[in-house]
Amino acid sequence: MKRSKSLFAIPDFSLSPRIDQVGAEERASRFTKRSIKKESKLNGLKLVLNMIDLTTLEGKDTDGKVKQLCYKAIHPHDAVPDIPTVAAVCVYPSMVKVAKKALGNSGIKVASVATAFPSGQAPRDVKIRDTKYAVNEGADEVDMVISRGKFHAGEYNFVFDEIAAIKEACSDARLKVILETGELGTMDKVRRASDIAMHAGADFIKTSTGKIQPAATMPVTLVMLEAIRDYYYKTGRMVGMKPAGGISKSKLALHYLVMVKEVLGEDWLTNEWFRFGASSLANDVLMQIVKEKTGVYQAANYFSVD
């Protein structure tokens, strides 16, 4: 059983640090004042592209749709050389096998949502089977949702145990824990849920399913990054961060990157520890990369829609 060493001390989560929302928002807005120009913009954009979990999570997904998305993941824009691939393709469990085959040995990971995504309203054994199914199909990463109802009811041990159980079911797959911050209501609760997820063994913490508004915001992501920092200082274990939903423009993505750089520093500026969950961001990034290289904007029609 692979369990993280971090489980040595489980704190009382009701005592998680309090967050002042006004202060968090003010700090988050400060990152947007950074001016990213020239080579730092180009390098930043490449880094962003390389951190994207290209996502399709729809009832109408088919094998064909997933295969097309996977091609896009490997070949974001072949018209321009030296463009990195995205980090992963994120799909429902039933599409994992298709994605795995389509991505072949490209090195791009297959991430699967699981645990009765997006609501999480299912019994634990169903969630565990859902997870095991995805892993057996070949998922490299599992994106689970927490039981928000239990969390709001103050049953932190239930939430903790469930995450730990899913972590166990993941085997070697990396576990991303979706807090669905849009349903949590306060920054205090975002922080508390982050602490629970990390102590229960999350490899990543993730803001949102993308099905609920608001999805990722900079202040919420900041609070989670600061939770990761505190946890790292306490345990020495790195935990990744994935804001998801609502990030569709390059400029905003670069602001997130600034935030990672200035809160967690160099070690997190890689797709091993930071991801963007997004579907339409990739094309905007590509358009900006081409603009940086050629000096002119190309029409959106030049970038494939998958």
Next chain:
Amino acid sequence: MAKTISKKKSNTIKLNFDTSWSYAPAPESKSAATINKQYDLFINGEWVKPSGGKPARLNDDSRSGGYFDTINPANEEKLSEVAEANVADVDKAVKAARTAYEKVWKKMPAKERAKYVFRISRMIQEKARELAIIESLDGGKPIRESRDFDVPTAANHFFYYAGWADKLEYAFPNRKTESLGVAGQIIPWNFPLLMAAWKIAPAIATGNTVVLKPAETTPLTALKLAEIIQESDLPPGVVNIVTGAGATGAAIVNHPDINKIAFTGSTDVGKIIQRAIAGTNKKATLELGGKAANIIFEDAPIDQAVEGVINGIYFNQGHVCCAGSRLYVQESIAKQVIKKLRDRIESLIVGDPLDKNTDIGAINSRQQLETIHKYLDIGKKEGAEMYQSSCSLPGRGFWCRPTLFTNVAQSNRIAQEEIFGPVLAILTFRTDDEVIEKANNSPYGLSAGVWTDKGSKIFNMTRRMRAGVVWANTFNKFDPSSPFGGYKESGFGREGGLHGLLPYLNLVN
């Protein structure tokens, strides 16, 4: 294989802010600002040559022929030279102000006066970019601050007091108000344009006329404001701007035909002014030094408190009279807070004030840099532990790394005296009573900060704190509608808000 950008993992529990992804320079363009080679005195709506004569400081080569240089503290290059007003020049300015007051300004209907003040405000907004650039060039402050704080807040002060001009009967119900006459105003170098706005806006809105002296190291935005005032068609003599050093200031303070002195600056000079005007009819408002206590309780939202402490002390290179320069941390969280502060100052960018990414610009003058260095030495000698960020500093100009001292005792000079630089003294405490006693144990009382998640504690603390402004869960927030001023040796009188009208009025009946 995927083209990934790989990184090696560090083995120690330490965050590495020396990132391979860095920000390219993003300097604001100097060409968007016009600075004349030479500036004369702005008296009676005109530019007047200084009458020359004996310079204020002998043996100073930069002062000859009645002009002195103003330099860019970020590279020590000369920006311009400005006139030095002597006693005769100041007299000329006061006479112009007196004539404008008696003949025009006092008699003008208040709503007409307000139109001019509104117009000045709008013109500041129109020229915001140029003013911000000059403010950063002349004073060394980062363009992010001059662009987002100094210039907009200056415009807001004119807007705010323009609104009061014809509504004074509502500010002071059942009382009749009278303007005072000629106000002599002396402002410091830390917020040159903003302080000019703080002084001029309420004075002229209430019907007074003004002789204002900007600080000798940062006269340019006040002179730009003079250009705006000239362009606004404000009647000549209502605002006169005379440049110079201490001697010019003394000429204003000692001039017999001045009714009111408004001074912002050091406590030492404030005491000299008060002595000088003792026994005269001159009214005074003094906004002097500070050594603000910023208090973090163990139940505070720590990350936001840390950010507030950073803004409290490193805003404007710490050249802020209300800077949160004494940090009191409850002992149970002291280690954690200090670690977070150390991480945070690593991500502060020190350098070219015109770069949009700069967090900390240049120290305003060589003299101030020497003062700061003196205190760094004192702190080390007193046994406090000094920590500075690892950033590199430019070769020329006046620079100081963001600095914090731990292990500081209440009796240390670095905890008692105003340093006026990016230097934070960190002390610890155990109980509420202890921290109140220590926070109030200072000759100053300008501002303070309290960080706690508990609302009742905020009210308890703020009630007992002897400071003019107490911020709760934030720091260094300013608004034209809110009064600002000190207790004890931090001065008296209030600027801003309704309270800021009173120092420029007599209440009659």
